[in-house]
Amino acid sequence: MRVIIRKTYEEISDIATKLVASRIEKKPAFVLGLATGSSPLGLYRGLIDMNKKGLISFKKVKTFNLDEYYGLKGDHPQSYRYFMNTNLFDHIDIDKANTMVPDGMAQNWEEFCRNYEQKIKEAGGIDLQVLGIGSDGHIAFNEPGSSLTSRTRLVALDAQTIEDNARFFEDKNQVPRFALSMGVGTILEAKEIILIANGKNKAKAIAQAIEGPLTSIISASALQMHPRVSYFLDEEAASELKRVNYYRFVEGAEKKLGKEIF
Ligand code: GLP
Numbered sequence: 001m002r003v004i005i006r007k008t009y010e011e012i013s014d015i016a017t018k019l020v021a022s023r024i025e026k027k028p029a030f031v032l033g034l035a036t037g038s039s040p041l042g043l044y045r046g047l048i049d050m051n052k053k054g055l056i057s058f059k060k061v062k063t064f065n066l067d068e069y070y071g072l073k074g075d076h077p078q079s080y081r082y083f084m085n086t087n088l089f090d091h092i093d094i095d096k097a098n099t100m101v102p103d104g105m106a107q108n109w110e111e112f113c114r115n116y117e118q119k120i121k122e123a124g125g126i127d128l129q130v131l132g133i134g135s136d137g138h139i140a141f142n143e144p145g146s147s148l149t150s151r152t153r154l155v156a157l158d159a160q161t162i163e164d165n166a167r168f169f170e171d172k173n174q175v176p177r178f179a180l181s182m183g184v185g186t187i188l189e190a191k192e193i194i195l196i197a198n199g200k201n202k203a204k205a206i207a208q209a210i211e212g213p214l215t216s217i218i219s220a221s222a223l224q225m226h227p228r229v230s231y232f233l234d235e236e237a238a239s240e241l242k243r244v245n246y247y248r249f250v251e252g253a254e255k256k257l258g259k260e261i262f
Helices: 010-026 041-052 080-085 109-122 157-168 184-188 200-211 217-225 242-256
Strands: 003-008 029-036 062-065 067-068 128-129 155-157 178-181 193-197 229-234
Touching: 003 010, 003 242, 010 041, 010 128, 010 193, 029 041, 067 080, 109 155, 109 178, 109 184, 128 242, 178 184, 184 200, 184 217, 193 200, 200 229
Parallel strands: 003 229, 029 062, 029 128, 128 193, 193 229
Antiparallel strands: 067 178, 155 178
């Protein structure tokens, strides 16, 4: 596990952008797992910028999004499909047919979720999964208590998540109560994972995920089972971590070696 801490959100977004861009450079037919929410927005802006400057191309890239609200059409301004189009896909040279977001209107959601998993397999698996974290420690929409081996499925949203996301809707009652989400087990199969978190309201969840016990109550703690995870944190999100000196020491060692140390 790598924990990279910087003063500002801009700095961590910049480092995350460089990491993702370097992976795509090495493998143009990259399979990229994507997240919504405010945390990855700086990364998306960075990728758009590099694409516009001709430094990276998404022509051969396939993307799979983590989740989608159940009951929202892709053109609903709060749907995750709409979010991805407006914050990333519309601004880069990706073929939209290669961008997969769960279909929030899927009637037969069980079959849809099975097919989504199948599509990921057929694409060769996810090379790198981008994650944010909920204030209650969830990843994607794997609410507290989600099985650590869970797969893509219909999830009932937790009251905390509904509360956190109400700011995007006219009122709390409009927040969907269900979502389709990759499972914790699905996410753990990605070959590499990066998690971006900023702000004080993520500090507790981050400390529990990185330094707390492995528990389904904090689904991000499952990342402790994964061999290639990088956390990108601003100082506020890192403020409840106990081993910051060690993480900084490892980063210094990486610089000397010219290699990432997981
Ligand atoms: C939602 C999403 C998660 C995201 C989380 C945090 O619950 N399903 O994937 O990580 O919100 O969002 P934000 O980055 O806006 O804090």
